[in-house]
Amino acid sequence: MKPGPFVHHAPRTVDEAVAVLAQVGHDGKVLAGGQSLIPVLNMRLASPGHLVDINGVAGLAGVDVDDRWVRVGALVRHAGLERHAGAGAALPLLRQALRNVAHPAIRNRGTTVGSITHADPAGEMPAVAVLTGGVVEAVGPDGRREIAACDFFEGPLETTLADDELVEAVRFGRFPSGTLTAFVESARRSGDYALAGVAVAVEVEDGLVRAARASFVSVTPVPTLLDLGPVLAGTEAAAPVPDELLDLVRAHVDPESDIHAGADYRRMLAAELTRRALAATRSRDEGAA
Amino acid sequence: MTRVHVTVDGVQYSDDIEPRMLLVHYLREVVGKVGTVIGCDTSNCGACTVHLDGASVKSCNVLAVQADGHEVTTIEGIAVDGELHPMQQAFHEHHALQCGYCTPGMIMQALDLVRENPTPSEEEIRLGLEGNLCRCTGYQNIVKAVAACASTMETSTTARPERSAAR
Numbered sequence: 001m002k003p004g005p006f007v008h009h010a011p012r013t014v015d016e017a018v019a020v021l022a023q024v025g026h027d028g029k030v031l032a033g034g035q036s037l038i039p040v041l042n043m044r045l046a047s048p049g050h051l052v053d054i055n056g057v058a059g060l061a062g063v064d065v066d067d068r069w070v071r072v073g074a075l076v077r078h079a080g081l082e083r084h085a086g087a088g089a090a091l092p093l094l095r096q097a098l099r100n101v102a103h104p105a106i107r108n109r110g111t112t113v114g115s116i117t118h119a120d121p122a123g124e125m126p127a128v129a130v131l132t133g134g135v136v137e138a139v140g141p142d143g144r145r146e147i148a149a150c151d152f153f154e155g156p157l158e159t160t161l162a163d164d165e166l167v168e169a170v171r172f173g174r175f176p177s178g179t180l181t182a183f184v185e186s187a188r189r190s191g192d193y194a195l196a197g198v199a200v201a202v203e204v205e206d207g208l209v210r211a212a213r214a215s216f217v218s219v220t221p222v223p224t225l226l227d228l229g230p231v232l233a234g235t236e237a238a239a240p241v242p243d244e245l246l247d248l249v250r251a252h253v254d255p256e257s258d259i260h261a262g263a264d265y266r267r268m269l270a271a272e273l274t275r276r277a278l279a280a281t282r283s284r285d286e287g288a289a
Numbered sequence: 290m291t292r293v294h295v296t297v298d299g300v301q302y303s304d305d306i307e308p309r310m311l312l313v314h315y316l317r318e319v320v321g322k323v324g325t326v327i328g329c330d331t332s333n334c335g336a337c338t339v340h341l342d343g344a345s346v347k348s349c350n351v352l353a354v355q356a357d358g359h360e361v362t363t364i365e366g367i368a369v370d371g372e373l374h375p376m377q378q379a380f381h382e383h384h385a386l387q388c389g390y391c392t393p394g395m396i397m398q399a400l401d402l403v404r405e406n407p408t409p410s411e412e413e414i415r416l417g418l419e420g421n422l423c424r425c426t427g428y429q430n431i432v433k434a435v436a437a438c439a440s441t442m443e444t445s446t447t448a449r450p451e452r453s454a455a456r
Binding site: 007051106 | 338420
């Protein structure tokens with residue numbers, strides 16, 4: 001057996017799931033897609049005594065699109081969201097980012113909400129949640145509450161979610177019309193954890209940049225928003241990216257060195273990827289909105 | 290121990306298992322489907338790829354209890370009456386295997402790919418198979434086999450209605 005022993009709970013409703021979480025406390029872990037959790041269990045990096053498997057919970061598999069939000073339920077698989085026509089039309093950044101999440105078989109099983117709740121700095125979807133001004137919808141024994149994505153991430157693999165809370169859904173904010181987006185990342189092998197990655201959103205009006213921002217993957221401890229406005233606002237959207245912008249990115253990111261790449265290289269890479277992402281927003285072929 | 294009821298390659302099985310048992314271990318050690326192999330056990334290599342309710346998953350990355358009440362298809366379940374599945378046939382004809390260890394996973398992932406995208410370009414095939422590693426590095430012929438199979442499967446599904454319309 002690869003994982004350590006645990007008790008498997010299979011609640012059928014959100015209330016049941018929350019009740020089990022409240023009972024087992026810190027010794028419990030929610031299992032949705034399991035595409036990060038099960039490898040961690042297999043390698044015995046963690047051995048929770050209880051797994052609360054929410055795959056049988058009704059009402060968590062929906063994607064809802066309205067004027068302001070794309071709401072993604074806790075059991076929506078990455079592949080399902082990637083294929084969802086309404087979500088793709090409302091927020092093209094979702095698809096632009098999702099196709100970078102691991103491999104197709106992992107995307108068939110892994111959930112977007114689970115990826116956000118896992119809060120890995122190398123995760124693509126936490127950065128997207130922050131860039132879109134997303135909201136995490138949590139439910140606990142005391143009821144429901146909403147956490148802004150920018151307040152949700154505390155550190156690598158750490159969030160402000162309590163042990164007895166379940167994330168029911170994440171809402172991604174829609175951009176004003178005329179916003180162009182792109183997601184670019186670089187990994188040693190396609191589908192591996194990115195050395196660095198970036199999501200950008202640029203609001204354009206009459207050919208001029210009105211507002212622009214970015215959030216990053218693998219080069220900040222938690223995804224944070226970088227306002228590119230001070231450099232880009234008022235400039236022509238089609239103009240080459242100025243060097244000052246690269247300086248702005250290099251000053252914002254705080255990468256660590258590891259076996260795959262040094263901190264300096266990652267800082268340089270984050271800046272270059274931001275330049276490429278901004279260039280990609282101008283070319284629909286490159287996956288811009 | 291937990292009782293699970295799983296349909297594997299069209300046959301229903303009921304077994305008492307530990308919740309921590311991985312699907313790949315259940316398939317190999319309990320059901321006896323040793324055609325599905327274990328490669329890396331860390332979700333990197335894709336050798337253990339099977340279909341869960343028709344979509345590809347890495348079976349070292351799913352608990353067997355999560356297949357309770359669901360349908361699993363392995364490499365052993367895609368041939369019909371001893372006749373190879375067109376994808377298996379294409380791998381045979383294009384010499385898309387060297388040592389053969391990655392082949393079960395490659396074929397199951399390739400089927401997922403053509404289900405999603407019946408006419409994939411070479412680049413789309415490579416992207417679709419990016420989660421499956423061949424350490425003989427025999428990718429060239431694997432990509433050829435998938436492309437050839439996709440075009441024959443596409444022809445066979447589109448040709449039929451045309452023929453009946455002609456009558």
